[in-house]
Amino acid sequence: MGSMSNRTTCPYCGVGCGVSATTDSQRVIAVSGDSEHPANRGRLCVKGSALHETTGPEERLLAPRVDGREYGWNIALDTLATRLEAIIHRHGPESVAMYLSGQLLTEDYYVANKLMKGFIGSAHVDTNSRLCMSSTVVGYKRAFGGDLQPCSYEDIDQAELMVLVGSNAAWNHPILYQRMVAAKAANPDRRVVLIDPRRTATADLADLHLALKPGSDALIFNAILAALAQRGALDEAFINAHTEGFDAALESAQATAGDLAEVARQADVPLADLEQLVDWFCTTERALTFFSQGVNQSSSGSDKVNSIINCHLATGRLGRPGMGPFSLTGQPNAMGGREVGGLANQLAAHMDFSQPEFIDRVGRFWQAPNMAQQEGYKAVQLFEAIERGEIKALWIMATNPLVSLPDTNRVRRALEKCELVIVSECMAHTDTLELADIVLPASGWSEKNGTVTNSERRISRQRGLVPPPGEAKHDWWIICELAKRMGYREAFDYTSPADIFREHARLSGFENNRSRGFDISALAELSDEGYDALKPIQWPVNEQAPEGTPRLFADGHFFTPSGRARLLPVTPQAPKQQPDSEYPLLVNSGRIRDQWHTMTRTGRAARLLQHHAEPFIEIHPTDAERFGVEHLQLAELHNDLGHYRGRIRISDQQRPGEVFIPMHWTRQFTQQGCSGSLFAPVVDPFSGQPESKQGRAALRPLQMRWEARLLVRKPLAIEGHWWTRVPLSHCTSYRLADSTPVANWRDWCEALTGTPSLWLEDLSNGRYRAAGISNQRLEWILLVEPNQELPDLDWLDEQFSREIDLDTRRQLLAAKAPGDQATGAMICSCFQVREPAILAAIAEGADSAQALGEQLKCGTNCGSCLPELKELIKVHAITDKSA
Template identity: 70%
Template structure:
């Protein structure tokens, strides 16, 4: 059976077709009819079926470390919460939610906390990625209203990507950008990012600016628009306010190209080119993401971008506008229902008593919260102080993702009551839970999500929940009933919740709020089940959705005019110094998602980048004695991060990049949040995650090894990373000391002496295997040169019931044909490895298209195309010059 649903990863919101057979999802493909992706899926989406199933799932409620029934667990949740509320007041209770939740889950959680318990301390991990955009849009437009659509990419004539590695983080949208550029060769693309990323492959102009200096560029643009008489003065006069103050601030901070070039580390010619293109291209689309948002001045940066679009009237029309690329699948849906601590619901907030009164009357809420709650970082600070005594964490992993992650762990460890709703049996946060509630996950839960272009899509439950896993909205409603609020939480289906949410969006609205889906408030259960992707607003005047916001020049501010904001750029708070000389940039990588609780289950998603890493410029590597591929440590006053060094020129000197995904479940000391200070934007509360600081040193390891085990083990100290495979688990190990006796090491850590072994001290090689009833139980491979056999081949040996003599020989042989290294996987979709790609290039392939025709690489999600092009360039540079080429060169030289 083929079912339509929606991908649970990034904010693109791709439609997915899932094939279900015998109560399992056996395959997924892109939904060709879904307007977000038209059939394409990235590698993460393509591997969704590999992340389902009951293995490693939390299947039973646990209370104080003991399995419990749902009734007992829910009684404990409600009873302990009630005790704390009666003793310390509702403000002692908090919830921390996630953009992974469905809108219906979010709605019920927000309603219980803010309307019935009376605590506004409800925040979400969306605070970490999108809250500066929310604040910027609200300041400019009077509401959290994203004015663009994906179809604007198709008609844009200038695309500016700011702080966005879309090729890896929004790959389906990036492929749409690439297709637009191919269809319109006149389309220009500018990438503004300190790093040269895979997205830079599309750029006509790359501005590798000084980290955190983005607002200066857009202040300069605004002042140059005025100087060159490129303002839309009619639009400014008719539809905006605050322009004079914004222009004065821009002139003061960015008086000329030369001063901004100096402050941003850019060439004057680069800035001049950007200004010329922006001034002379009406259809300009500025796409921005975490590089803008994750800043101590992120809201100002968002408004600096919006100022330039307002000054030219470039929004509300096709092919133009300030376009925020949302991080999570339902970050926008969570904002719609009030998932942030400074919101109520339906895009209402605590700014007016009328809003509070309106929501209270609609909910018939007895204990309405009346002021904003603690935003994420402040919320966990309050837990550390002991002010918040109980926190319910749902679908997120804050001891990994929040800044000062080690301090967050300590705060939760001393909290009186930690409730965690989680689908996986082991996460860093779950280790600290007093009460653990097993939750459903993708493929099992049913509801809606809203993507980056305001499009609501259905995520459908296709499988029965394993064990005793239950939907989050159900668990919240059951706790609400036990707290005495049964009538208000008598929900039977997510459709019932959605109708209430839709009705609230239209309640006493009359066009005063931009978010309005009241046209869906009367849909039946059957209509909800069949709901097709639809873009809000959806109401009596716009029943089919897809209305272009602000096309009439009307906004949702008190005056009905858009607001310019006077922006005075500020540098990052976390600045390098003599003892911490490197600036840290954190972010996502291509094949992983958040803290890997889902993507870490699919072995092929760990083949592209199987370990945490530190990208460092060659000059810094030489300066600090760091060799490519060796283990290094970043450290500062907050913590440490240990990973493999990757020396590359894509980094600016003085800066390093580290991925955000690894947790204690997958590596020993590679939590990026351990190095990031709790510095936040004063308006949005979003942390400055893109500009940390640290020192670096080489660990000078004495040995490196690969360990494969059938069952989990207690790992030794030192560096380790884990990759789950189909038949075993693979570890990379390293330590600074030397091992004199590897046989003894095996007995100590693996529980048995090796039955097969090769000990070649001269070559620095040790290979050993432990067997149990002729089956491979573990294998340790120590190599001096870090050259190890192919994982796929080794994994298959664990599937065999009997290892014959030849296979035993091959496991130990240094040059066994079946066990030779096969190189890194470049194309995860089709498992195409680097040596095969290089061989095809050497045989004559000269383009990514030709490689795709021969090997299929790059023909699905396209995320690997920049790497394919880089390999082509690398091979061309490495190829020896032929006599003909030399002659051609000599003939071309003038003596």
């Protein structure tokens, strides 16, 4: 392949890292960071560096299915067109809906939006970006007149104050976080503040951590705005020349947060810490405020975003280097999807349904026969309409709403009731796929060809490097082939993603005249060769900036009717889901370091499940004592919506009265580990974004009579026990537990796996081991341990790849490899460095993360484990002193 053809873009978070991939004829065999991509400068996080471990035809969806039977594409698409047309004929176009994903490429998104809103005539097209970034969209649009993120990654290098709000960037945007670390190291006087209820790994970088009461973010920023006025730190000239609404915004801030002592009390933070934050913000011009899901996933997320933006507008701190309100996007193409109207209240090219001229303009450009005239249902509303029977057909593409939406049990009921569920998916097994009537196999990363837009508005190419397996097809092709069958051939007669991109670029400039900030019209005549070779570029890209520009609002021009930015009055609101006597704990959910969304891809890489291999409940020590749970014990959170089971992790980094659970686990990987089952479908009234950071639940310990590890060559369907599944290189590992004792382990093994070939019973100590061996090959091994001590899984996994001799049989029953075993928590996933090795190095004199990196390589790739390395050094040093 040529020098450009192997460069692509990572499909995970919104950082948008460039990837260099090495391929053979069928699959990606190695990846590294693209040193020429400005987003990451050659670095990759652990998820990105494991991309080649999650590709290939294994566990992929390979053929279309209709009503459970496999068919060719012609029959599948003909059937889909016939059923959709029948539903539209009976119930009207608004009985049909689409639910899309930030995993789609911009070209996929564009044709989906065009087909539904312009030709079928339904605006019920929403996306899982509703769950992560839609409150930011509202905040930016209200303030700037468009969904316009004003900052660039280069601002990190120039900022003098970095404030992170509701963002665990160390785990969720690790490459950006490492850029922050480098900036801090280059200038130790640069200050970093973390505003987050939890003391996350990101706190390792912070000079100040405000562990605020959940939901009180707007109160903090109202206090800053009031203090800016009180201390004479406003930019009066900027306010007067370029903004409107300042007086009302300030009046609201003074009324709700004018007394710092009262704000500190309500937000439950030390007054001295709040005063320090206010002082730094008032006196530091180059202030950069990062915010993410902790702000967005709230019933008042839009107002929280505007409370942050208000502080930057009041000081004129945007449109210049090193400053601005910077939304860290959750998904690789959440911004690209918004550019083409992927949300139900949007139209393409940053237009929407708010003005008839927008609807008319898009309709004329598309020559659309059935242009939708009003916005459609947002995600939660959409599934409520399905449950009511109002929406009869739903097409789900590249997402797993049965896991990611709140009140997942209700979502399941809605999909079970829906007349026609179509799922376009690349993986063979997801929770949502189980309820599909028509299944369409889609191409995945390294096969898809198109563009994505990252958090700094940078468009990058995601290139098709290998062919899709089986009969999998690109999403844009599937949509266009359906459109042709529905009578819209001329409008969807694209031959490549480049065709779609050129049309998208033309629409961005159509009747624009600087009325819309999104404009890439200079790329509208890009040749196929130019599209294939397109280098990462920030928009706008138009006549004024043909090579792209990183700086919006430098000229003080905004895209509101008046041309001025708007400050909005914000009245802080408490979360809608409040703990009470029945459900006394506040539940927070989020990502963990090594996993992505619902694990359909990262769950395939064994090393990505070694840092956290199963769902957990992180709880403060006082609450652990209060609810009678112990560290690593299995427990259950429950409320009137559902249940969540996980292993207790006691941590003083969690606020008392609150627990944290990961969002990733599904029915494919565990029993009752879906975080969405605990959250009510409460949404922000402006954005429709769910309140997924503030649920409520009660906690009870699960009194398990036994726990076991079962490794099998082929995955099993396990029922009647608590279980979690972890794919390994040569087998699949299960953790099992139950509150009911097993009367006879040999009978249990025979029922589940077959008659054991060898076994060892030590029932007086609660231990049982058995293995099945066929033709000198290990088929399965069961290890029942009374104290949860588990052997080296790497060694056990390796035994599934070789013949089992007599010595190995003895070792299997002892569950112990010859020589030393690699045991202990996996700290560095990139280089597979475990805690005991790190502690040994510390004991031998390694007294810094740098020294550990030089000796063991841990922390020298993505850096995500650096906070944990530093904590181990800190704790060990304290232990030495006490000794």
